[in-house]
Amino acid sequence: MRHLLSTADLGHDEAVLILDTARELAQIGERSVKKLPTLRGRTVVNLFYEDSTRTRTSFELAAKRLSADVINFSAKGSSVAKGESLKDTALTLQAMGADGVVVRHGASGAAHRLAGWVDGSVVNAGDGTHEHPTQALLDAYTMRERTGRLAGLRVAIVGDVLHSRVARSNVLLLHTLGAEVTLVAPPTLVPVSVGTWPCQVSYDLDEVLPKSDVVMMLRVQAERMNEAFFPTAREYSRRYGLDRDRFALMGEDAIVMHPGPMVRGMEISAEVADSPRATVTRQVANGVSVRMAVLYLLLGGSEPAIGQR
Amino acid sequence: MSDENESGGTEYLIRGARPLGGEPADILVRAGEIAAVGPRAAAEAGAPARTVQADGMIALPGLVDLHTHLREPGREDAETVASGCRSAAMGGFTAVHAMANTDPVADTAGVVEQVWRLGRDSGHCDVRPVGAVTRGLAGERLAELGAMADSVARVRVFSDDGMCVSDPLLMRRALEYVKAFDGVVAQHAQDPRLTQGAQMNEGEVSDRLGLAGWPAVAEEAVIARDCLLAEHVGSRLHVCHVSTKGSVEIIRWAKQRGCDVTAEVTPHHLLLTDDLVEGYDPIYKVNPPLRTAADVHALREGLADGTIDCVATDHAPHPIEAKETEWANAAMGMLGLETALSVVQHTMVDTGLLDWAAVADRMSAAPARIGRLTGHGRPLAAGEPANIALYDASAERVVDPAAMESKSTNSPYRGMRLPGRVTGTFLRGVPTVLDGKIQ
Numbered sequence: 001m002r003h004l005l006s007t008a009d010l011g012h013d014e015a016v017l018i019l020d021t022a023r024e025l026a027q028i029g030e031r032s033v034k035k036l037p038t039l040r041g042r043t044v045v046n047l048f049y050e051d052s053t054r055t056r057t058s059f060e061l062a063a064k065r066l067s068a069d070v071i072n073f074s075a076k077g078s079s080v081a082k083g084e085s086l087k088d089t090a091l092t093l094q095a096m097g098a099d100g101v102v103v104r105h106g107a108s109g110a111a112h113r114l115a116g117w118v119d120g121s122v123v124n125a126g127d128g129t130h131e132h133p134t135q136a137l138l139d140a141y142t143m144r145e146r147t148g149r150l151a152g153l154r155v156a157i158v159g160d161v162l163h164s165r166v167a168r169s170n171v172l173l174l175h176t177l178g179a180e181v182t183l184v185a186p187p188t189l190v191p192v193s194v195g196t197w198p199c200q201v202s203y204d205l206d207e208v209l210p211k212s213d214v215v216m217m218l219r220v221q222a223e224r225m226n227e228a229f230f231p232t233a234r235e236y237s238r239r240y241g242l243d244r245d246r247f248a249l250m251g252e253d254a255i256v257m258h259p260g261p262m263v264r265g266m267e268i269s270a271e272v273a274d275s276p277r278a279t280v281t282r283q284v285a286n287g288v289s290v291r292m293a294v295l296y297l298l299l300g301g302s303e304p305a306i307g308q309r
Numbered sequence: 310m311s312d313e314n315e316s317g318g319t320e321y322l323i324r325g326a327r328p329l330g331g332e333p334a335d336i337l338v339r340a341g342e343i344a345a346v347g348p349r350a351a352a353e354a355g356a357p358a359r360t361v362q363a364d365g366m367i368a369l370p371g372l373v374d375l376h377t378h379l380r381e382p383g384r385e386d387a388e389t390v391a392s393g394c395r396s397a398a399m400g401g402f403t404a405v406h407a408m409a410n411t412d413p414v415a416d417t418a419g420v421v422e423q424v425w426r427l428g429r430d431s432g433h434c435d436v437r438p439v440g441a442v443t444r445g446l447a448g449e450r451l452a453e454l455g456a457m458a459d460s461v462a463r464v465r466v467f468s469d470d471g472m473c474v475s476d477p478l479l480m481r482r483a484l485e486y487v488k489a490f491d492g493v494v495a496q497h498a499q500d501p502r503l504t505q506g507a508q509m510n511e512g513e514v515s516d517r518l519g520l521a522g523w524p525a526v527a528e529e530a531v532i533a534r535d536c537l538l539a540e541h542v543g544s545r546l547h548v549c550h551v552s553t554k555g556s557v558e559i560i561r562w563a564k565q566r567g568c569d570v571t572a573e574v575t576p577h578h579l580l581l582t583d584d585l586v587e588g589y590d591p592i593y594k595v596n597p598p599l600r601t602a603a604d605v606h607a608l609r610e611g612l613a614d615g616t617i618d619c620v621a622t623d624h625a626p627h628p629i630e631a632k633e634t635e636w637a638n639a640a641m642g643m644l645g646l647e648t649a650l651s652v653v654q655h656t657m658v659d660t661g662l663l664d665w666a667a668v669a670d671r672m673s674a675a676p677a678r679i680g681r682l683t684g685h686g687r688p689l690a691a692g693e694p695a696n697i698a699l700y701d702a703s704a705e706r707v708v709d710p711a712a713m714e715s716k717s718t719n720s721p722y723r724g725m726r727l728p729g730r731v732t733g734t735f736l737r738g739v740p741t742v743l744d745g746k747i748q
């Protein structure tokens with residue numbers, strides 16, 4: 001594995017290796033000294049064209065716990081904001097000797113383009129409406145942690161699938177790991193060729209909830225109603241929002257996930273978001289471990305990360 | 310290149326070429342015309358006639374392109390009329406239409422005359438400016454179509470290409486109005502609402518790549534509407550760069566009804582498919598977008614059975630920085646002039662769908678007829694203007710955009726092995742290309 005651009009590039013064993021590595025690394029987070037020397041001398045650049053403190057911080061923490069040097073290259077206020085092209089930025093990073101580039105960009109495929117221009121490993125931290133592989137990995141990690149399995153797990157992904165990089169990455173990864181995914185959304189918010197995806201599709205959330213072990217709620221932007229994807233935010237919530245009544249339809253052990261940031265009241269009600277069966281904060285914690293695993297496996301540290309005490 | 314007087318005096322005896330792929334026959338070129346074809350050619354050649362050895366080459370009437378973007382005025386960094394004309398000559402073309410989406414837009418007699426003069430001065434290819442249908446391509450008010458028709462540029466093809474004349478009433482009026490001077494409206498069929506933010510063909514690949522989809526229906530619905538409008542008002546309609554199976558079916562249906570519609574297909578839509586977008590390389594970003602294999606198949610069939618009348622390149626040069634970027638920010642368009650004949654050979658001739666006589670029709674006679682060009686698209690016969698392309702169909706080449714005459718290098722065929730090579734082009738008896746080299 002040279003880059004992590006799409007979960008489609010991960011085979012079953014590779015994906016499991018990342019999850020297992022993340023579990024080992026998670027133990028470090030529980031020690032008093034949280035650092036490993038594994039990536040000492042390596043440089044990881046966080047290249048963020050979109051504001052996402054959550055994801056950037058998670059990657060930063062992951063890299064630092066592995067002792068890598070971290071450079072935050074935010075688009076705002078830099079040469080990027082002054083119109084420097086992605087290619088020129090790539091050449092700059094190349095000259096700086098970046099071993100790994102973590103990129104978040106508003107354009108689908110930006111990580112792919114970057115991978116063609118730099119020698120270092122590229123980690124896609126979200127590209128447009130394409131993919132967000134580490135989010136899917138941390139989601140899978142959280143599901144396995146909470147339910148003890150992935151094979152045969154019934155996962156409903158609810159919301160704006162069409163514009164969701166989280167949904168794309170999750171569908172591919174969960175399928176690879178043997179889970180059964182059902183997408184739930186109004187027909188306007190699923191891609192036209194969704195029938196070719198390795199998952200089921202339903203327009204009826206109430207019908208899917210009792211049959212799901214995991215319900216993942218996607219963020220829905222209220223502005224989508226201006227493009228006629230749905231009539232009003234209120235109607236969207238009524239049909240596809242996870243409120244207390246719907247929560248009651250779920251199985252007793254079923255969990256609720258959300259990649260954040262949440263729109264409380266739109267796709268998820270406050271009492272559901274705060275329920276002990278919601279994994280939102282756990283997902284954040286697991287994000288650091290999973291990103292450590294990805295950086296470790298990609299950048300191939302000089303010292304073993306696992307099993308060191 | 311030699312000046313007109315001198316060359317007008319030079320005779321050329323083209324030996325051994327196969328007119329329209331038939332039996333070898335010598336061709337004598339004199340004073341801008343074809344003086345003789347066959348056994349009499351050598352006999353009639355004067356002593357100073359220069360011999361062009363063309364054994365086994367296919368001789369075609371000089372190719373005619375209904376659709377190029379020569380970028381001048383405004384984007385001379387990407388192409389000029391002069392460089393575009395050299396590029397055209399290298400592709401075997403003797404006449405090209407230059408689209409109106411320049412800066413300023415070719416929506417007045419002044420701009421079309423400027424482009425026409427630049428073409429005349431280049432000497433490598435005749436340039437027929439296309440006039441904008443609406444002022445500034447804004448789709449709101451008609452441009453002065455009559456003034457452009459009456460200018461020295463004698464505009465007959467009108468198009469807002471790059472933009473669709475989407476207002477049905479405006480389209481109706483334009484179709485009607487140009488009848489006064491036997492003009493034709495060439496429609497870039499793209500419903501703007503259905504393609505807001507669209508990045509590539511809508512389907513499995515766009516859904517997987519997370520790129521906003523460009524549905525086939527956005528093209529097909531406009532074509533269907535325009536065919537019905539043209540039929541209603543008894544006008545000629547030309548459809549630019551047909552790219553979908555459904556479009557071919559609609560045009561076939563319209564022709565059967567008696568609608569006076571013609572259509573073009575680009576070489577790239579005859580060969581390339583949307584799965585090439587997988588790597589997000591914007592060299593494959595084009596408008597209309599690359600479609601699916603089923604569409605490519607239907608386009609080839611449509612061109613073979615005459616539903617699609619001609620091949621037009623939609624040659625669209627862009628500077629490197631317009632393509633070396635993330636997909637969504639990249640410009641749309643590809644080079645086409647210097648690879649068109651090779652792609653047509655590869656997709657249509659080598660597959661048995663067209664013979665060379667039919668290629669001459671689709672790439673010369675038909676586009677000349679649609680554009681109302683006199684002196685182009687004529688038979689290779691004594692007394693006709695000596696506009697000739699010589700083509701070595703047995704050659705093979707690896708496409709190298711850096712070696713092209715175009716100022717830009719955005720060819721989607723870079724590194725691809727393609728058959729055939731243009732070895733000679735004559736524009737009214739003057740060689741613009743000889744031995745495969747620009748003159």
Ligand SMILES: [Zn+2]
Binds near residue numbers: 471472497549550596
């Ligand atoms: Zn066009």
